[in-house]
Amino acid sequence: MEQQYVIRGGKPLCGEVFVNGSKNAALGILAAAVMADENVTIDNIPDVQDINTLLDVIAKTGAMVKRIDRHKVMINGSTINNVEVKYNEMREIRGSYYLLGALLGKYRHSVVTLPGGCNIGSRPIDQHIKGFRALGAEVWIEGGNVIADAPKLVGSHIYLDMVSVGATINIMLAAALAEGKTVIENAAKEPHITDCANFLNAMGANIKGAGTDVIRIKGVSKLHGAEYSVIPDQIETGTFMMAAAVTRGDILIRNVIPKHLDSVSSKLREIGCDVYEYDDSIRVKCKNRTTHTHIKTLPYPGFPTDMQPQMAVALALSQGTSIVTESIFDNRFKYVDELVKMGAQIKVESNVAIIDGVMGLTGATLNALDLRAGAALVLAALTARGTTYLEKVCFVKRGYEDFDAKLRSLGAQIYLATNERELEKYSMIVLGDDRDKFRPEPERIMSQSKED
């Protein structure tokens, strides 16, 4: 049996939760780490499937990969003896393509299986290729692999046709060890771009302007060892903020950089939540039914596409009609059919979802579909009447560490069933709760009367 979540909704989530390190920053940083021939220690990496897959692939290059503890790894690229990383597992993750830039920069040659990642639309890599070519590499695709070869890498002026996180990081990696100066214009500004640049600089690179749309890189001849700690995960933080909003709870989210969540905080305030920002934590409190708004996903500092499905759940339960425009990926509304099974009223036309808020959702058997869609459906299930069975939990585990345990610590009823026996056991537990519903306990009567 494939793992699934058994979820019973209806409880406001309250309490404190700690966020792990950023998955997307860690993918770039771990790939960059192979560029040094000395020990590089990276802390605060999340223990999630995508990261573990990338670490396995890095080990296959011959690099030393030593897991010091659950969140800390030491990498040494001096033992690399294979720059042709063609493995099936690389098709499952997006971040594997960073090895292309990292190995090309260091060895002037790399072969990497075309990356996969979530199926949220067409995900070309033409901008990565354009950047490598501008640096002097020949790049071609053959048998499902990208091959990059450069007798010499020379800095260049590169204008990205669209803002791309992956292309910005990949070009930065190769250019860090190219000869001379590279300028990347129309660069992405996401927090993980800055984090990767800071990490490369900690290894001796010379990168300026990361976090703005013009990044200037002066190539250096080699990189050295470093110790580094990855920034907190922006999207995990946003997901817990949304969990407070949709369940009408009160959650203090710790180990975060509140600035990275500005667009999410402002939308939550707009729909009626209280958001309090502290130095390294955010508290979201929501007492009443939220109201409608419009959102459009944009590159950072705009509203993140990776928060679009979670926000749509909040809007599906908000009073009034909301419009969500997805401007980054062309197939990011697949989860809508699953929400409709729960009673949501959403219509999708091209890249726009029109959401008529409903008073409540009901549990159903659902498919997680992809990483953020899966997280959004968990949130929806936590608000729903009855039980939800969420299949294909493997998608959620790609990017959220201990998601179910963290949610349980906030009072959620969510269980991970890994076999039929557990599925039966957890179904009984949540059914037990359903029976409780009919018991006239004073506490239950009070909490019911608080509802709309």
Ligand code: UD1
């Ligand atoms: C990264 C994130 C992903 C996030 C996305 C946008 C990682 C591992 N994944 O994905 O979670 O949703 O940023 O914030 O960090 N494009 C091209 N040609 C290219 C590159 C991109 O046309 O060469 C297009 C894409 O199809 C997309 C847009 O540009 O429409 C943005 O993509 P990009 O920022 O590159 O996303 P990823 O790096 O794949």
